[in-house]
Amino acid sequence: MMPSVIPSNKTGPKSAITHSPRLAHNGNRPTQCDPKSCEKVLSDWFGYPVILLSSGRAGINIALKAMGFHRYQSTLRVPAFLSTCVMNAITPLAFPVGIAQHGDGMLWYHQFGFQQRHIPSHPNVIEDCAHSFFSTANTGDRKWASDVAIFSLPKFFDIEGMAGGIIVRNAALEEKLRRIVEDAPKDIPEARNWMRKTIAGAFNVEAPLNEKLFVTSAYELLLQFIRPDRDDLAGLPSSTEEIRTIGRARRERLQFVVEFFGESAFPTSLLWNYENIMPFGIPYFGISDDRRREEADALLRDIGIHAGIYRVDVRRDCINAEYWPCILLPCHQNLPLKRLEEACTIIASYRDR
Numbered sequence: 001m002m003p004s005v006i007p008s009n010k011t012g013p014k015s016a017i018t019h020s021p022r023l024a025h026n027g028n029r030p031t032q033c034d035p036k037s038c039e040k041v042l043s044d045w046f047g048y049p050v051i052l053l054s055s056g057r058a059g060i061n062i063a064l065k066a067m068g069f070h071r072y073q074s075t076l077r078v079p080a081f082l083s084t085c086v087m088n089a090i091t092p093l094a095f096p097v098g099i100a101q102h103g104d105g106m107l108w109y110h111q112f113g114f115q116q117r118h119i120p121s122h123p124n125v126i127e128d129c130a131h132s133f134f135s136t137a138n139t140g141d142r143k144w145a146s147d148v149a150i151f152s153l154p155k156f157f158d159i160e161g162m163a164g165g166i167i168v169r170n171a172a173l174e175e176k177l178r179r180i181v182e183d184a185p186k187d188i189p190e191a192r193n194w195m196r197k198t199i200a201g202a203f204n205v206e207a208p209l210n211e212k213l214f215v216t217s218a219y220e221l222l223l224q225f226i227r228p229d230r231d232d233l234a235g236l237p238s239s240t241e242e243i244r245t246i247g248r249a250r251r252e253r254l255q256f257v258v259e260f261f262g263e264s265a266f267p268t269s270l271l272w273n274y275e276n277i278m279p280f281g282i283p284y285f286g287i288s289d290d291r292r293r294e295e296a297d298a299l300l301r302d303i304g305i306h307a308g309i310y311r312v313d314v315r316r317d318c319i320n321a322e323y324w325p326c327i328l329l330p331c332h333q334n335l336p337l338k339r340l341e342e343a344c345t346i347i348a349s350y351r352d353r
Helices: 035-046 056-066 084-090 171-183 189-203 215-221 240-261 290-302 337-348
Strands: 050-053 075-078 095-098 105-109 125-128 148-152 164-168 281-284 309-313 323-330
Touching: 035 050, 035 148, 035 164, 035 240, 050 056, 050 171, 056 084, 056 125, 056 148, 056 164, 056 171, 075 084, 084 215, 164 171, 189 215, 240 281, 240 337, 281 309, 290 309, 290 323, 290 337, 323 337
Parallel strands: 075 095, 075 105, 105 125, 125 148
Antiparallel strands: 050 164, 148 164, 281 323, 309 323
């Protein structure tokens, strides 16, 4: 079986593969990527107006601003196991509290692309689709949980830098958000170039540690320079059909893993409505012993597959979550099926008998 998308030249037989298709900074592609044209394609994909930004986390930050949140007065309900960069985008404007607590708003996160099974009925909901760009292989539109949702691009596309944005379904809120972007500090080209190079180094898992020391600083600057950058966007698909082609390739990899292990190997609650699931990564829960799980993950790294051990909510209900430890396999379009088969074979040798 051949992949639907031919891997880029950066994906050699011994190259490291992570959950993102963006493996290393290229810098040789054309930079004529017009943000307005990209916004149009993304709006067509999601079914609603899109405001393109420097990152998804910048979208969280300015959404809180537009909603009137204040760091010393407001609280935001958040699920467990969020990344540091997301928390850093929240704390300048709100104090994060547990998802089951009372709060002035909520971050409604589709963990690793597994869409939540219930729609919240709370005010000031920000729907976090950073790992859920695809609703199906053919569309990003879905039954939205709120007037505003955020998305991330380098998690799904081999682009040169960071980019993301907001999907907005409320005209008054859209106007307010665009005004925030218009009033934001102007870009400093030297700073953006440094940010691009620094973040690209952090994406390269094989780079020495000293090349990753300042990535947190680069991420923080994404909350200051919030406009999209033409150079960062280079490599983004120029049509919804190109995006669908990538969606079909991701779907092919999901189907391969499910068929390799058998659908019964996955919790039925997680694979609910299986035909519409388009995860960012594929969690495998079939190794219950911590030591054996870590050994399997180490062997995957030996063959260049950087999967990692995570905790995933098998209920797909962050308010009543049940987090299980798992190995989270990549499933992006630049991952050759042969490499994926090697990874599945290693995991199968460690699974519970």
